Amino acid sequence: MAAVNETAVGIVNATATAASVAVSNVQQIWDKILGYLALYGMNVVAAILIFLIGKWCARILSGILEKLMVKSKVNPNLSSFSKNIAYFGLLIFIILAALEKLGIQTTSFIAIIGAAGLAVGLALQGSLANFAAGVMIVMFEPFMVGDTVEAGGATGTVAEIQIFSTIINGADNKKIIVPNAKITGDKITVYPRPVVKKA
16 A cells, blocks of 8 residues: 555656746746847847838839829830839848848858859840840830831831830731840831821
8 A cells, every 4th residue: 555655756756847847948948048038139120110111112222113104105024024023032032131131141041042043044145135125125216016017028017016025917817926036136217107187
């Protein structure tokens, strides 16, 4: 009987010791959390504010850019595309600023982004050249939709100027898609529109 009592007491003591250790561990973790919040709490709050306010500003600025381009009668596709590029470009810098506020070294992130940008740029070299040529066509307007042109090895009426290419309606209603870089890299002949005589 005494042995049973001793065993029961041992189990109770072991349980109490385990519970005490668990409480002590929880208390230590809680103390660490409170210490971290006391030390970095303001930085965390500042980082969250930087991200939220920065995201709001990026949305407003990209929206303003799109409205200005629309008012300037820029191709709607180009306006929307430019808006998205501006927004995500600003968002990347905002995220880096928030991480920097948390004390995270962003030098490696910047290097990774730079390397990724270089890789993407090399992979999309032709597309980027077409995009830049499309911007030049929209800005300087060597021709407009409805003009009859000879450009990029194609002849016909300009149906649409897109971000990467220009659509020309050729003879026999053929739809010709010409890369913008090919158009700006060669001579462009614009035929005069027929003069409509007033009755």
